[in-house]
Amino acid sequence: MSALYAPARRFYGGWLLAFFFLKLLGQYLLIHPTYQLHRDEYLHLDQANHLAWGYISLPPLTSWVAWLVQALGNGEFWVHFFPALFGALTLALVWALVHELWGGLYAKLLAATAVLLSALLRLNLLFQPNSFDILAWTAAYYCLIRYLNTRRAGWMLALGIVLGLGMLNKYNVLFWAAGMLPALLLSEHRNRVFGHRATYLALGLALLIFLPNLLWQIQHSFPVVWHMNELQKTQLVHVERAGFLKEQLLFFLNSLFVLVAAFVGLWRYAPLKPYRFVGWSVLFTLALFTYLRAKGYYAVGLYPVLLAIGAVYLEHVLRAGPWRYVRPVLVAVIAALFIPMLLIAFPNRPPQAIQQKGERYRAMGLLRWEDGRDHALPQDFADMLGWREMATKAEQAYQLLPDSLRQHTLVLCDNYGQTGALNYYALHRLPPAVSVNADYVYWFPDLHQIKAIILVSNDALSAEDARHFARVQQTGTVAEPLAREYGARIYLLTGPDAAILQQLKQEIMDGQQLK
Known part of the structure; x- marks a missing residue:
């Protein structure tokens, strides 16, 4: 790739703003008034009253956002606002990724629709570190791709900042790095990445940002180790590897064809060939998560970049002839297939209505809690009552x-x-x-x-x-x-x-x- 590389000219910012605000508004419409906040949210909000560089349960960034929520009045509107904002920013980054990969308006609309109508709507409902975690993973991919396209050291330093902040939010971002490292070593970019001092400056910057939390962990005898051991004994022991992989299909089931198109495009479409390392990094991280019996949602941050890549490839495949008439059909398919998910995956119906449709929820595995048993409501919904x-x-x-x-x-x-x-x-x-x-x-x-x-x-x-x-x-x-x-x-x-x-x-x- 040339250092003079420039992405497609039109960004279509008006369309992006429409999706951005639709995403923000949608998050508020998906919670039935019967439900209260989730048990995890109460802990994270309380951390604003005890600001520190670390906590047993997670690093400090969520507590900083909780402090801001408190400064704004501590109402439920603001509790829901920030995860919704992080979700909208993730959508914006996917739009920017499509732009960076030379995608046009159709690719941007397809990718944005796939992000909007997905499991991210569910994750972005709750005031937890997950929303910023997915944003950090998507931003990390974007910064790395921008660096490789432009060869500007600033983008590698931006990657260091993203990873540092990601570590201050949730240690899960380490798995992004664990999958990316072998993928880059096996790619054509290894010399450009590992032979340039910007990479090591970025690494030092990430460590510097993360250092206060690392010192806190040392001072408190690494509570993260205890926390992970406890998590393994009480929750992850009930996670089946096949169940983890099944959940990956469910997160973006209505846009699964876009994810498949991403891998096909990485190996068949010449303009996407330089980004094959992304596909390998996804596979390496999924393999690691599967081996460790991770919870399914830990891996959600892998998919926004794949939706961008898949949308670019589908735009190319459907660019001319009768195939161009398939373009709006694919967007409609994503929307239509999301309707069943909308009816069962969100707390947008009163608990009694969900209980009456229990068999449908049980068949989807949504009634299984961390204890490995089925209950009357999905665990997250039961955690929002009483x-x-x-x-x-x-x-x-x-x-x-x-x-x-x-x-x-x-x-x-x-x-x-x-x-x-x-x-x-x-x-x-x-x-x-x-x-x-x-x-x-x-x-x-x-x-x-x-x-x-x-x-x-x-x-x-x-x-x-x-x-x-x-x-x-x-x-x-x-x-x-x-x-x-x-x-x-x-x-x-x-x-x-x-x-x-x-x-x-x-x-x-x-x-x-x-x-």
Whole structure:
């Protein structure tokens, strides 16, 4: 490729803006009002109250976005806005990738439609690191392709920034690098990449950006290792390799032909030949994920670049003769095949309606939770129910306490979802809730002055634990039957003895040492 290489002239920015805002708006229309925030979202939002260079569950970038959400009022509109924005930016990058590969308007429209009407709509619903992760993967491909096309070192440095920020968001971006490294070594670009100092400057820049989190990991004895081991034992052990591969087909099922066209085009269409390393990197990363029994959505960041490549090839194949009449048909096929996905893959219907269509969901594997068993609702949907009720009942328990005890009350929960939900819905009306689960193990108040505990627990309080309190009162339970937290109990415990407080201190110390 010549250093004077220039992509197709027209960018069609007006069309892109239309898709961009359609993507933003669409995210708000896909959640039925019955649903609340997801359990993971509450933890990420709470991290804004404890800004640090790292957390047990993930690196710090999501907490920075959570801080911005909080500064904007902490309403659900802004909680949903940022993942939607990252999704819209991913679509814009796919448009730019098509442009960089000499694709015209049709290729851009086809690729944008495939991105818009896909599993990305589902991932971009939730305030989690996944939306920025996919954006980072797509941006990494774009920067690398731009560098190879233009030979400008600035694009390699931009790649370093993208990878550094990607690591500050989610360590998953390491798998992008793990697949790309052998792909580039086997490609015609190896000397241009590994023989140029810009590559090593970019690597140093990525490490510099990531360094604060790395130092945090060292200071806290690498909690990411503990977290991955725990994830392997409790969740990934239930992931079947065949199931992982099946999920890859489902993510972009309605545009699968575009993904197939990408691989065909990389090997048959001469203008795409310089980008064969992209295909190899995808295959290497998929093989690694399959071997490690990764969750299916870990690999979603691989596909936006393939949609861009496939759209460029299909535009070429359908450029003349009667084949040109197939062009609008393919766009219509993507839209038509997305309708069944729209009906079952999104929380856009009330839980009772989903329960009535349970067999359809079960056949698609959507009712299988991390425990390997089928339930009444998809796990993510069940994780969006019951939280307000729980927070209200915890507040009611707190109101039963005399004023003399309220300032000496600890709000203790079993898991991070319960804890974060209480801190979101009962902010300033309850003392900050804590848990020995996840990041909350570092955020406990001083226990010396504790005279009462509001306990939110999935299990009944044992007689052994109850004897450590002067008074035990169960004040409520979560009554929403389809919530994952259904049956969680709210206890008001007063007069804790020294032994139970010492036991809790030991659990906190053990948790911090392990993590």
